[in-house]
Amino acid sequence: MQARRMKTLNKLYQHTPCYSWHVKAGARMVEFAGYLMPVSYSSLIEEHLNVRANAGLFDVSHMGEIFVEGREAKEFLQSVLVSDVDKLFPGLAIYTLFCNERGGIIDDLIVYCLKEQKYLICSNAATTEKDFSWLVKQKSRFDVELRNKSVEYAQFALQGPRAEEIFRLIANPALCAIKRFHFASGEIDDIPVIVCRTGYTGEDGFEIFLPSSSARTLWEKILSAGAEAKLMPIGLGARDTLRLEQGYLLYGQDMDEETTPFEAGIGWTVSLHKEFIGKEALKRQKEEGLKRNRVGFVMEGNEIARHDYAIVSTERKPIGRVTSGTFSPSLKKGIGMGYVPANSVKIGDEISIAIRSGFAKGRIVKMPFVIGSSSRQA
Amino acid sequence: MEFPENLLYTKEHEWLRHEDDHVVVGITDYAQDALGDIVFVELPEEGDSVVKDDAFGIIESIKAVSDIYAPISGHILEVNEALLDSPSKINEDPYHTGWMVKIKMENESELDDLLTMEEYEQFVNEERELGLDKEEEEEELDM
Structure with a gap:
């Protein structure tokens, strides 16, 4: 990354408190949501597989x-x-x-x-x-x-089957012992933290909130503590492929203000037994039935389905659009998700994706595409 | 970053090795590094005609899809079929096992338009200075 280019970009975008660490580590920086963020430090595939096999540390201070x-x-x-x-x-x-x-x-x-x-x-x-x-x-x-308080708080995600082993080296036992979706407040080296057992990778792990002013110190401390357990810094590129393998949605891409929770397959978050904004519409949709819903698919060949490619039936009729698609480093195949008319396909059905001038075969599968350590643990 | 001296280069970041009546074509070390992990390639077939500066193939990394442009006109003598199953060879060894196609030249004088190693190296340095290239713009839209 050259000096002149960075100067131009720096004027336009915000930084996380670890920005200069990422640049110094040789990360490829890209703009995301108004921030300059590391997309990868070495190889995206290597980073992805390391989170599945060992552990990774993500700077998600833009959240x-x-x-x-x-x-x-x-x-x-x-x-x-x-x-x-x-x-x-x-x-x-x-x-x-x-x-x-x-x-x-x-x-x-x-x-x-x-x-x-x-x-x-x-x-x-x-x-x-x-x-x-x-x-x-x-x-x-x-x-x-x-x-x-988004600017005052930094956030890191420590994810992977070895996350707890690494976290034990720096945090007190009470912070390490929390269960999935539970959290605790505490201190690591006098730095006040809120630690939650959550993540966006499907792996066991922790998300850590802390003051931006202490971010760089803790970032380096976690990385050096985890070195022996093969902890690596992970960029947004692998964060995207990891979440996609779990079938997790990305806001703005897989759902937006025109998508309902039922269509997106996250209707389990909705409680119709209480009053809230949107309840009437959601209740009605539940009674009337869905017009479309989100499905996941795996490519049969080595083609890669991508955002906005058409999903077509075996008769070559367009039935929907891919919202997220990528190469899955774990499966070594193209995977993706998108919306299709309700009940138009079921698990195991063949579909095709329109890729450039041709069609590539895929199959509807149940998500997640890959089982991570967080569900193995639960 | 390595740019062998005995090769010719294009501004689309391809290299060519001149062998008798044909050229061997691949993408440069700079290109493979900028793309990141390459996970898919689509190449023309043996016998296909290609026209200088027209797209004749596709190369995909996890985040981006890019066209491959014919550096020279002619027809395809041979395709590196091994890349179809292991496109990562392009990352591992862009100038040897990562070669893509051999093109039989129609007009050898087209070679004169290509860049020497020194010219290409200078071009890459300028491009890095100026920043945002095509792949990165695509990436921003994609994420």
Whole structure:
């Protein structure tokens, strides 16, 4: 990466606190959601496989952190989230969504119950501003305060079957012992952290929130502690292939404000037993049935399906579009997901993908495409 | 980054080795490094005609799809079939086992338009300075 190019890009984009570490490590930097982020440090495939076999450390400080605090924090969240917040208690987190009145997904999030009247929302980098203004608009009748602290907080993800082994070398046993979707606050070398057993890779692991000012110190500490266990820094490129192998959705690509949770296959987040924005539309859709839904497919040959390629039936009739597609480093094959008319295909069916001037065969499969250590553990 | 002296180069980051009436063609070390892990290639068939500067194949890394342009007009003498099953050979050894096609030249004078090693090296340095090349733009849209 040459000096002049970086100078131009630096003016346009934000940095995470570990930015200069990434550049110094020789990472290939790309723009993502307004940030200059490492896409890979060495080989994307090598990074991907290392997370599946050992462990990887991701700088995901671009993600948003919104704090919700006040007497009616719970009631407020109950009204804007599709999930039942009553199920949360201090130390537990949930994967959930904001929807609009039409039941379309505004964002997917993890919500952490810090204490009875205080919650942390972790949002997508590209949607944090949108989420925050939307929340501000909804809060009028609630006694609650909203704070967007995305710049003050850094976030790392330590993921892989050896994540706990590595984390034990730097964190106290209480932080290491937390179970899936549970979290704890504590300190690592006097750095205040919130540690959650979650991730976007399908592997066991931790997501760590910490003050941006201490980010570089902890980043280097985790990497050197994990060196013997083959820990590697991992870029956004492998983050994308890892999540895709799990069938996890990427907001803005696999779902948007025109997609409902039921269509996206994440209807399990929705609790229709309470009142929230979008409930009526979602209830109606559930009663009337879906018009389309998300499916996953594996390519038969060595072609790679990509975003926006057409999904066609065996009769060569277009039935949908690929929302995410890539080469799966674990399966050594093309995999992808997309939306098709409801009940038009079932698991095991053959489909084709229109690739350039031809068609390539694929097969509908159940997701996840690859079983990671997080489900083996559970 | 290695650019052998005995080869000719193009601004599309291909190399050519002149052997009698034909050339062996591949992509340069710079190109394979910029693309990252190569996971798919589509090449023309033996006997196909190719026209200088027209796309005659596809090369895909995990994040990007790129055309391969014919550096010279002629017809395809031989295709490196081994790449179809192991495209990563291009990353591992772009100038030897990673070769792509042999083209029988129609007009040897087209060789005069190609770059020498020194010229190509200078071109690469300028391109790196100026930044955002095609692959990277695609990547940004893709992510």
